[in-house]
Amino acid sequence: MSDRVLHVENLTVDIPLATGILHAVDGVNLHVDRGETLCIVGESGCGKSLTSLALMDLLPTKATRKIKKLELGGESILGYSEREMSDVRGNKMGMIFQEPMTSLNPAFTIGNQMIETLRRHRNLSNDAASELAKRMLEKVGITAAGQRLGQYPHQLSGGLRQRVMIAMTLLCEPELIIADEPTTALDVTIQAQILLLLKELQSEFDMGLVLITHDLGVVARIATRVAVMYAGQIVEEGTAKQIFENPLHPYTRGLMRCIPVPGKTKRGTPLGSIPGMVPSLIGDFTGCRFADRCELAGDVCRQSDVPLRDPNGKTQAYRCIHSIEMLAKGGVA
Amino acid sequence: MLYYTLKRLGLAGLVALTVSFISFGLLYISSDPAIAMAGETASDADIEAIRQLYGFDRPILVQYFDWLQRAMSGDLGKSYYFRTDVSALIAERLSTTMTLGVSAITFAIVLSVPLGVAAAIRPNSVIDRIALFLSVMGQALPSFWFALMLIVFLSVTFRLLPTSGSDTWQHFIMPTIVLGYYAAPAIMRLTRTGMLEVLSTDYIRTARAKGLRPRVVLFKHALRNAVIPVVSLTAVQFGFMLGGSIVVETIFALHGAGFLAWESITRNDLPTVQGLILVFSLFYIVLTFFADLLNAWLDPRIRIN
Numbered sequence: 001m002s003d004r005v006l007h008v009e010n011l012t013v014d015i016p017l018a019t020g021i022l023h024a025v026d027g028v029n030l031h032v033d034r035g036e037t038l039c040i041v042g043e044s045g046c047g048k049s050l051t052s053l054a055l056m057d058l059l060p061t062k063a064t065r066k067i068k069k070l071e072l073g074g075e076s077i078l079g080y081s082e083r084e085m086s087d088v089r090g091n092k093m094g095m096i097f098q099e100p101m102t103s104l105n106p107a108f109t110i111g112n113q114m115i116e117t118l119r120r121h122r123n124l125s126n127d128a129a130s131e132l133a134k135r136m137l138e139k140v141g142i143t144a145a146g147q148r149l150g151q152y153p154h155q156l157s158g159g160l161r162q163r164v165m166i167a168m169t170l171l172c173e174p175e176l177i178i179a180d181e182p183t184t185a186l187d188v189t190i191q192a193q194i195l196l197l198l199k200e201l202q203s204e205f206d207m208g209l210v211l212i213t214h215d216l217g218v219v220a221r222i223a224t225r226v227a228v229m230y231a232g233q234i235v236e237e238g239t240a241k242q243i244f245e246n247p248l249h250p251y252t253r254g255l256m257r258c259i260p261v262p263g264k265t266k267r268g269t270p271l272g273s274i275p276g277m278v279p280s281l282i283g284d285f286t287g288c289r290f291a292d293r294c295e296l297a298g299d300v301c302r303q304s305d306v307p308l309r310d311p312n313g314k315t316q317a318y319r320c321i322h323s324i325e326m327l328a329k330g331g332v333a
Numbered sequence: 334m335l336y337y338t339l340k341r342l343g344l345a346g347l348v349a350l351t352v353s354f355i356s357f358g359l360l361y362i363s364s365d366p367a368i369a370m371a372g373e374t375a376s377d378a379d380i381e382a383i384r385q386l387y388g389f390d391r392p393i394l395v396q397y398f399d400w401l402q403r404a405m406s407g408d409l410g411k412s413y414y415f416r417t418d419v420s421a422l423i424a425e426r427l428s429t430t431m432t433l434g435v436s437a438i439t440f441a442i443v444l445s446v447p448l449g450v451a452a453a454i455r456p457n458s459v460i461d462r463i464a465l466f467l468s469v470m471g472q473a474l475p476s477f478w479f480a481l482m483l484i485v486f487l488s489v490t491f492r493l494l495p496t497s498g499s500d501t502w503q504h505f506i507m508p509t510i511v512l513g514y515y516a517a518p519a520i521m522r523l524t525r526t527g528m529l530e531v532l533s534t535d536y537i538r539t540a541r542a543k544g545l546r547p548r549v550v551l552f553k554h555a556l557r558n559a560v561i562p563v564v565s566l567t568a569v570q571f572g573f574m575l576g577g578s579i580v581v582e583t584i585f586a587l588h589g590a591g592f593l594a595w596e597s598i599t600r601n602d603l604p605t606v607q608g609l610i611l612v613f614s615l616f617y618i619v620l621t622f623f624a625d626l627l628n629a630w631l632d633p634r635i636r637i638n
Contacts, residue, residue, distance in 0.1 A: 056542060082547075086544045089541070090545075095542040097538065097542075102535040107554075107558055108553075120546070120549075121544060152633040154637075165539070
């Protein structure tokens with residue numbers, strides 16, 4: 001088996017609306033290796049959540065997915081029927097959602113919901129599944145695990161519920177976990193614990209992890225590689241080190257100016273912000289999507305679509321017509 | 334669960350007590366019971382004699398507790414019209430009403446819950462339109478008209494079913510359809526709405542993300558949560574059927590409790606009306622109690638705090 005857990009080429013998600021077609025995700029390429037954490041960063045509505053749902057084939061019914069290549073563990077799952085996909089979900093790839101408070105069914109015990117997952121994919125007795133579920137709860141740091149199995153979601157706190165979700169997702173030891181803002185709904189101290197837990201479990205199980213977030217602090221903590229999304233496209237992709245130390249795309253550079261850096265950001269000076277608004281993605285769009293908010297933008301930027309390119313072959317690709325040198329001098333940064 | 338059950342039971346008892354007081358009071362709100370009993374041509378002396386014979390001259394609370402004590406032991410007084418025990422009268426009629434009520438609510442559930450679920454799975458599909466059409470019809474058709482149409486077609490034209498009476502199970506088919514169809518729209522719409530709402534929740538997405546089979550997602554994860562409001566509604570509808578099926582019982586000459594209520598009201602037979610009101614109210618209370626227990630079983634958030 002290759003080390004590449006996930007390989008996605010040219011993913012597009014369209015949503016038909018009364019006013020036209022919303023191109024929510026446009027030509028996204030992704031890849032994740034075993035043991036690697038890919039963070040997809042972007043602001044609300046940039047298509048990052050839809051990207052994750054599209055990978056699971058769990059998009060809302062009105063959204064249409066087009067995709068050129070979708071491989072999981074080296075095997076194409078693109079032509080899979082709904083039934084075949086359901087064999088993959090929860091088994092080879094699992095997903096953790098943003099809202100731990102509402103992501104578990106209130107009518108069933110934790111144990112019931114964990115055991116049904118296990119027994120769906122593994123030929124296990126109820127007792128064996130229960131024992132495994134208990135051990136997995138212990139693994140995610142839940143005390144009195146045996147007792148927790150008999151409890152209902154509303155009896156647990158948000159942090160505990162997210163731990164349960166993580167444990168449930170890990171039950172079948174998937175090759176890939178997609179976590180969509182797993183810490184957004186939790187308070188800060190719990191956030192840190194959950195992130196640390198994810199990181200530990202990822203290396204223990206040697207999984208690929210796709211973490212979707214808008215929080216650059218989370219990215220800095222956990223990412224191996226980063227893909228920055230803007231208006232449905234990946235505008236920059238590279239290792240965490242590259243993205244944080246040497247961002248190229250004006251949007252990424254703008255984002256970096258928004259976070260305070262200890263020792264670097266001076267007290268009293270305002271943090272950066274990116275002027276303007278995200279363009280409407282309804283209907284056809286030509287040219288750079290960031291052009292209207294970019295200080296470096298000229299007429300050329302608006303004339304034709306800009307490809308994602310990696311001129312130096314350093315695994316850091318960006319979607320801008322300007323050269324690296326020009327960007328480094330940067331009108332923006 | 335035990336605590337919850339006891340709490341509900343206590344509440345039900347209090348409601349029953351209130352209801353008993355109101356139904357007792359009805360006798361006195363409407364008219365002087367002594368005059369009603371004595372009849373229009375009675376002399377003042379006759380009325381006074383009756384008043385003393387039946388104890389209507391005592392303080393009202395004394396009369397109430399006296400009445401309550403007798404009611405608890407199954408003595409609801411004597412019918413003015415039939416001159417027999419009200420409790421025996423009601424008991425005799427109740428079996429017909431119960432048979433009709435149980436079959437009608439079963440018919441309503443069997444018709445509306447699957448249709449509501451099917452409509453929710455595919456909103457705006459053909460089946461959803463059919464379900465909508467059926468429920469609008471059920472809501473709009475007056476039951477007496479629908480009953481007459483059934484009689485015209487099934488009994489008169491095709492001679493398939495008896496027109497009226499309660500001798501065989503065939504006599505109950507048309508009343509069941511009419512009464513059940515009347516209750517079905519609300520149950521169907523509530524099932525559909527509940528199901529649509531639940532299907533868009535995060536935990537349904539989780540269930541799908543775990544790779545569960547669609548049928549498990551639908552019938553285990555979604556339906557259980559969607560039927561909770563339906564249970565309460567069905568209990569109320571069922572109570573209504575037991576007490577309020579006067580039109581249907583009258584048209585099909587089913588001599589049930591609803592028909593008796595109508596008869597007794599027209600005859601000013603107050604003890605019978607009083608007894609019926611008490612029995613119908615107790616039905617509601619018992620049904621609501623069981624609906625609450627069923628809901629608590631379905632939804633652990635109700636039973637465990």
